Amino acid sequence: MNDNDDIHTIRQRADNILNSLQDQVNYNENDKTKTKTSSQRIFFDTHGFLKVNSFVSALEINAMKEQMAHLVQHEWLVDSDDHKKEVAGFSTDAKAQIREQGSNDYFLESANKVHFFAEMQCKTLDGTALLPEFLVGDNKMNALNKVGHGLHLIHGPFREYTTSNKLKRLVTECLGWEHPVVPQSMYIFKQAKVGSEVTSHQDS
Numbered sequence: 001m002n003d004n005d006d007i008h009t010i011r012q013r014a015d016n017i018l019n020s021l022q023d024q025v026n027y028n029e030n031d032k033t034k035t036k037t038s039s040q041r042i043f044f045d046t047h048g049f050l051k052v053n054s055f056v057s058a059l060e061i062n063a064m065k066e067q068m069a070h071l072v073q074h075e076w077l078v079d080s081d082d083h084k085k086e087v088a089g090f091s092t093d094a095k096a097q098i099r100e101q102g103s104n105d106y107f108l109e110s111a112n113k114v115h116f117f118a119e120m121q122c123k124t125l126d127g128t129a130l131l132p133e134f135l136v137g138d139n140k141m142n143a144l145n146k147v148g149h150g151l152h153l154i155h156g157p158f159r160e161y162t163t164s165n166k167l168k169r170l171v172t173e174c175l176g177w178e179h180p181v182v183p184q185s186m187y188i189f190k191q192a193k194v195g196s197e198v199t200s201h202q203d204s
Helices: 003-021 040-049 058-075 080-084 094-102 137-143 156-161 163-173
Strands: 116-119 144-149 185-188
Touching: 040 163, 058 137, 058 144, 116 137, 116 156, 137 144, 156 185
Parallel strands: none
Antiparallel strands: 116 144, 144 185
């Protein structure tokens, strides 16, 4: 069994668990009838998540990926002055979290902005810069842990998705929320070759 087989097996097991826990919800954007059932709302209230099949189209996914690639290429570490600034990272390790997030204005002020947070393994030993190999070509993208937390506030596919009628219907009709708000939005990369475990944590 190779690594790809391992990943496939893990994903299959995860899908099987989800399928055994929940009757799957097939979403049809053109269906104007209510999408909720009492079991789905109870499931969400009990477990904290809901799996909705076919909710996001391939077109929407590709549009968000393309916008993220543009943001990384044109707004993160673009010029020589940017390379002199400390590169923010993201970690859930207790000590690193205090250093990288708890006492870092770049993180604390990201609620209504688009800020970039690198994988700790992609930073230099002193934690201030990216390793040189990630500054070549398009490799910056491979160094990122996540981007956030105000993607829903900028013009483009992230905002269009967040404010779409289908998402509004999902949270109001399926989950029964009366006055839903969007506190934050993130793009999490899940890099193939770098990255550490993200444990239970509190951002603030």
